[in-house]
Amino acid sequence: KETTTTHHTNDHVPPIKNSVNDVDSNNGNSENNDANTFTLLLVRHGNSVWNGGQPGTQETFTGWTDVALSDVGVEEAKAMGTQVASLYPPKRGTIDACFTSVLGRATMTAHYCLWGFAEQDWRTEPRQYVSDYRLNERHYGALQGLVKDHIENGNRRNNNNNNNGDGDD
Template sequence: MDFFRHSTELMGRWDKKIGVYRSIAESHAPIQARPFSSTARNIHQKPLDDAARLGVALSRLVLLRHGQSLWNRERRFTGWTDIDLSFQGIEEARDAGRIMKRAGITIDVAYTSLLKRAIRTMWIVLDEMDLTRIPVIMSWRLNERAYGDFEGRSLDEAEELYGAEQVRRWRKGFCHHFPAPSSESLKDVQERLLPLWQGQIAADLKKGRGVLVVSHGNTIRALVKHIEEISDQNIEELEVHTASPLLYELDGRLKPMKRIDL
């Protein structure tokens, strides 16, 4: 179908940490951008009147963590384990789509990971917005942070064994790894994410396309850190809630001019 893009990215061994990846299909074809309007509240109170008067072209980006998964509900480390949404997560995804539709948000292309909790969230959102025929790009680079042998273990178990403060540093710190083979730090996540941002997502935004990225908590933290230029220390305070849309309006250099939590 001409609205769906196809290209192939071969996934190799990345920094000898993640293991052998599968080949995945990604896509890249021209699409027509559409106008945007929003009735949402700007929590930063940073109006764009001056930009509009000066004729500054703005790009719109929506970041969305998937709805609650079965392991989120059980407070387990999920990582690359392919766990589905809970019933609550399905309802959260529906609510996110409805919120975005009521806000007048128009999406021209959607990106998501290879994990079903993100993919299902994306399709539920697009269905609620009547946008199921837009191009969709799936990439391993948007997968959740890998936790190695910690995947499947409960947060409570880890805190009991290692101490709550130590686990918090592993979870929230930028450079910290869990003590397990093949685990990633948030820095690792950002490094494998940025080629997709720089090579495809940024190109779509600069062409005026409305972009939706449906991904995972740590992947979105890494992307927000890059977009907002948050320090390694301050990123520890950022929480990304399930199925809560985050809208950015970006200038021509993709610097944020406004951020809206919908």
């Protein structure tokens, strides 16, 4: 059985197939009390080279620009795999499905997180691995690639120039 997700607002957008509804949450493990129960983990991508916070980097509007994880981001993703393994011990089975955007920072975070999970066999992916552009970060249009501080400073300058004290706005 194949399920689809219907989007009423954008009929031209194809549905995401093989949704989480198709995943067997029990994974053949009788330890799971309710075969209809899923645990959903939401993980933000690790720090990227445009997130700032590191020497020589500035916080930049990223949007759909495909920038890499920083070294800090790789370590964050690996640590998340360890954290997931501590919350969900091996007797619960492996991760059944992974949904990610198509952006490299998200797919690499998923990679490091999944394979940091102690029981996930590094040679195999979860039974379902769905990568879809509709899970991408918001698109910032003309702001993508611009440094956030520069935008804020530019707005302050424009506001100061427009406020000449004559009462006209």
